[in-house]
């Protein structure tokens with residue numbers, strides 16, 4: 001059965017896309033990012049999907065992207081931060097190697113401030129992120145089979161810790 005070597009989950013700014021790319025390179029495999037798949041399916045950036053079609057439509061496209069990637073992809077898979085909210089996705093992740101990248105509120109705020117726009121965080125990113133962490137932390141914790149702290153650590157260091165954990169699992 002085809003399986004990703006690792007599925008990265010965590011809040012926006014935890015580094016799923018960045019660490020995912022470095023991890024894939026280190027493992028000599030490709031990275032698939034469900035945000036990119038969702039944009040490709042819609043033919044427009046995530047910000048435009050939210051504006052034109054609404055979050056519900058984005059989540060439906062995201063569920064389909066996650067389902068396809070879990071079934072087809074053998075490399076590293078980075079999910080969008082909110083993908084794990086769907087019960088269907090939570091069930092599909094059972095049995096996979098799921099790496100939860102932890103990030104604290106202050107560090108996440110700094111990181112998303114540097115990155116491209118995320119529609120959920122355009123207004124009041126700190127309070128939005130606080131709410132989002134409150135709702136999602138128990139889900140990330142439950143789904144992660146490997147948990148890695150990222151605050152104050154650079155992506156290369158995080159990749160080495162993930163590799164060690166993958167070798168042990």
Ligand SMILES: Nc1ncnc2c1ncn2[C@@H]1O[C@H](COP(=O)(O)OP(=O)(O)O)[C@@H](O)[C@H]1O
Pocket residue numbers: 010011012013014015016017018019081111112114115150153154155158
């Ligand atoms: N460990 C890290 N240390 C410092 N900056 C980071 C780290 N991981 C990611 N970043 C930066 O934070 C921003 C968000 O990272 P990204 O990979 O897009 O996160 P995610 O996909 O989890 O939302 C990017 O600008 C990225 O360069």
Ligand SMILES: O=C(O)C1=C[C@@H](OP(=O)(O)O)[C@@H](O)[C@H](O)C1
Pocket residue numbers: 010011012013016017035046079080081082083118119120
């Ligand atoms: O947390 C979320 O609900 C979202 C996170 C984003 O991905 P990242 O976690 O890669 O930023 C993207 O899927 C969308 O903006 C919604």
Ligand SMILES: [Mg+2]
Pocket residue numbers: 016017018035078079080
């Ligand atoms: Mg990302």
